Amino acid sequence: MNSEDKSFYLTIESVYKEFERSIINQICEEEMIQKFREMCAYLGTYMDEKFEDILFESFEEFENLPKEIKDQFLEYYNTLEISGEDLKKLQEVMQ
16 A cells, blocks of 8 residues: 555545544434423423422433323423524513
8 A cells, every 4th residue: 555545545534533423423412402302391391380390200200201292292392492583572572
């Protein structure tokens, strides 16, 4: 293998390593966002209208819900989120 072939191989290897690192970061970020959303739904779900009695005794209890039910909680909770643009509009109205 001559030096040109070696440098080409190192370039391909470095591109592959960078791609691998990027994919791992993306997967970790997606998992972190998913857990954050689950925690928001868990902490934001109450049994009463005064928001005093939290529905779940622990995050583990929320995590162990059947997938279909947990997905519904996450979907409904997601509808409560306010976009940055909508939040700006609300601040303008309140001033």
